[in-house]
Amino acid sequence: MADIQKLxxxxxxxxxxxxxxxxxxxxxxxxxxxxCADFFTALYFEVLDHDNDFNMKGENEDVFFLSNGHISPVxxxxxxxxxxxxxxxxxxxxxxxxxxxxxxxxxxxxxxIRIASGSLGQGxxxxxxxxxxxxxxxxxxxxxxxxxxxELQEGQVWEAMMFAAHHKVxxxxxxxDWNGRQIDGDNDDVMSLGDLPGKWATFGWDxxxxxxxxxxxxxxxxxxxxSRTGRGKPVVILMKTEMGYGVxxxxxxxAWHGKAPNDEETTSALSQLKETLGDYPIN
Amino acid sequence: xxxxxxxxxxxxxxxxxxxxxxxxxQNPDVVALCADLVGSLKMQAFxxxxxxxxxxxxxxxxxxMGIAAGLATSGKIPYTGTFANFSTGRVYDQIRQSIAYxxxxxxxxxxxxxxxxxxxxxxxxIMEDIGMMKMLPGMTVINPCDYLQTKQATIAIAEHYGPxxxxxxxxxWPMFITEDHKFEIxxxxxxxxxxxxxIFATGHLVWEAVExxxxxESEGIxxxxxxxxxxxxxxxxxxLDSISKTHCAVVAEEHQILGGLGGSIAQLLASKLPTPxxxxxxxxxxxESGTTSQLMSKYGLTSSNVVDAIKKVLDRK
Numbered sequence: 308m309a310d311i312q313k314l315x316x317x318x319x320x321x322x323x324x325x326x327x328x329x330x331x332x333x334x335x336x337x338x339x340x341x342x343c344a345d346f347f348t349a350l351y352f353e354v355l356d357h358d359n360d361f362n363m364k365g366e367n368e369d370v371f372f373l374s375n376g377h378i379s380p381v382x383x384x385x386x387x388x389x390x391x392x393x394x395x396x397x398x399x400x401x402x403x404x405x406x407x408x409x410x411x412x413x414x415x416x417x418x419x420i421r422i423a424s425g426s427l428g429q430g431x432x433x434x435x436x437x438x439x440x441x442x443x444x445x446x447x448x449x450x451x452x453x454x455x456x457x458e459l460q461e462g463q464v465w466e467a468m469m470f471a472a473h474h475k476v477x478x479x480x481x482x483x484d485w486n487g488r489q490i491d492g493d494n495d496d497v498m499s500l501g502d503l504p505g506k507w508a509t510f511g512w513d514x515x516x517x518x519x520x521x522x523x524x525x526x527x528x529x530x531x532x533x534s535r536t537g538r539g540k541p542v543v544i545l546m547k548t549e550m551g552y553g554v555x556x557x558x559x560x561x562a563w564h565g566k567a568p569n570d571e572e573t574t575s576a577l578s579q580l581k582e583t584l585g586d587y588p589i590n
Numbered sequence: 591x592x593x594x595x596x597x598x599x600x601x602x603x604x605x606x607x608x609x610x611x612x613x614x615x616q617n618p619d620v621v622a623l624c625a626d627l628v629g630s631l632k633m634q635a636f637x638x639x640x641x642x643x644x645x646x647x648x649x650x651x652x653x654x655m656g657i658a659a660g661l662a663t664s665g666k667i668p669y670t671g672t673f674a675n676f677s678t679g680r681v682y683d684q685i686r687q688s689i690a691y692x693x694x695x696x697x698x699x700x701x702x703x704x705x706x707x708x709x710x711x712x713x714x715x716i717m718e719d720i721g722m723m724k725m726l727p728g729m730t731v732i733n734p735c736d737y738l739q740t741k742q743a744t745i746a747i748a749e750h751y752g753p754x755x756x757x758x759x760x761x762x763w764p765m766f767i768t769e770d771h772k773f774e775i776x777x778x779x780x781x782x783x784x785x786x787x788x789i790f791a792t793g794h795l796v797w798e799a800v801e802x803x804x805x806x807e808s809e810g811i812x813x814x815x816x817x818x819x820x821x822x823x824x825x826x827x828x829x830l831d832s833i834s835k836t837h838c839a840v841v842a843e844e845h846q847i848l849g850g851l852g853g854s855i856a857q858l859l860a861s862k863l864p865t866p867x868x869x870x871x872x873x874x875x876x877x878e879s880g881t882t883s884q885l886m887s888k889y890g891l892t893s894s895n896v897v898d899a900i901k902k903v904l905d906r907k
């Protein structure tokens with residue numbers, strides 16, 4: 308049985324890391340990073356059967372691909388906090404000669420990253436490829452993938468959805484961060500996603516819903532999703548999150564999609580997020 | 591003296607199909623994907639013998655590149671198959687991010703390259719693909735010249751770790767490469783020794799260059815013909831060695847003059863050994879419908895164009 312309180316404690320530190328990284332870099336994407344902090348914490352500290360002694364191929368372990376690479380701060384924080392690389396390295400985010408590129412990349416050899424992402428729409432295809440390898444190899448572990456919701460406006464995602472259903476790729480759990488916002492505003496104003504659950508279902512996916520800012524619900528739905536794998540259908544979780552969750556002035560708006568807080572805003576944000584595991588040092 | 595003879599005709603894409611089947615037998619990690627062009631890419635033999643290692647993706651090339659990147663990440667050696675246009679321009683960003691930047695072991699196999707595909711017209715006749723692919727850091731670019739060399743290359747790229755663009759064509763084409771002509775990635779293949787002019791040719795234009803050399807030798811001009819099947823990485827040593835003897839060059843390719851093999855060789859020679867060069871290539875144009883021979887002739891890609899280029903460069907020497 309998962310210790311929800313422990314996971315929430317970690318998520319609070321992850322949110323602090325996000326604010327501090329983006330503030331120090333004076334750029335980056337805090338909004339959806341904060342919104343997805345509970346998801347990532349649950350994934351890496353509870354859900355994934357993974358080896359933090361990183362192996363690119365990911366044989367006989369669950370693997371995760373981030374398609375909406377701009378939320379790199381939350382991923383970097385969770386990877387560091389779960390032991391993939393030293394927490395101190397978070398201070399190099401977006402700096403010259405860093406392994407923590409603005410968007411995730413394999414090029415600098417950061418453990419935990421298996422493919423570059425940033426240009427949207429590609430991660431679900433990549434995840435399906437990794438799932439096909441597991442099937443060919445008789446490896447019964449799972450492939451997880453996260454996409455944004457605005458990202459679903461990319462046509463390639465729908466190509467991938469079609470493929471997974473047609474080829475019965477049932478060892479994959481995709482999640483959509485359905486926060487309803489994107490750079491230029493609400494999804495409904497920029498480019499409506501319409502009946503999103505209906506669309507995934509019509510494309511042949513088994514659709515689940517998750518409250519991405521309730522650790523309890525995140526764990527329950529992940530557990531349910533796992534139980535739905537291996538049944539001939541790919542599984543998707545439509546995860547409702549609040550962009551900026553945990554920092555009051557960053558919620559209720561799309562303004563913090565890709566903007567760093569100033570000194571004053573950072574102080575305010577950090578005062579709302581408990582330091583639980585120790586902040587990484589900033590030189 | 592050039593001593594190259596044709597022993598029949600077959601399309602280079604058949605070399606891909608046969609090579610894929612052979613490497614499929616040798617290497618269980620090889621998998622193949624196709625975007626609804628199995629017959630055109632001659633992939634049937636692989637599919638018949640290894641159905642579980644083949645993935646039909648439908649008309650969805652972007653997804654195909656992403657899936658290939660995922661398969662490569664987890665240790666497979668994916669070969670993607672579609673036309674050259676849809677293997678490059680249509681999916682450039684997918685290749686750039688998920689394959690090249692991420693340094694994935696994906697083999698992008700592109701048929702119907704260039705103008706020689708014929709009647710389908712300019713929508714399908716890509717002549718910018720070498721340029722796009724050679725600009726990607728870490729990408730190996732190979733354009734074999736006949737059936738056997740395409741087969742050799744298809745097999746060889748499985749042993750090379752990293753992204754590869756393998757370019758071949760539709761039409762039936764003279765076969766002249768023999769088992770004695772060993773294929774090595776990045777190693778130019780000398781087809782004749784000469785002292786007056788160096789001809790660097792790739793793809794279908796190698797045969798046109800063979801014919802041009804034969805004609806000119808009968809006129810007393812000594813031609814050194816070098817087949818550059820690997821455009822990137824370029825065999826700089828072979829090119830510089832040849833030029834240090836002949837002091838002039840012709841580059842022949844079924845591609846745009848901008849961004850092709852000619853550009854790579856000109857860049858090399860400008861910095862290391864400035865040399866008069868002439869180019870046989872299409873000149874900043876799209877193609878059109880027509881038969882292969884009509885198009886090669888209209889767009890200046892025949893042996894007589896190679897002859898003219900050689901005479902011109904000799905005058906400039």
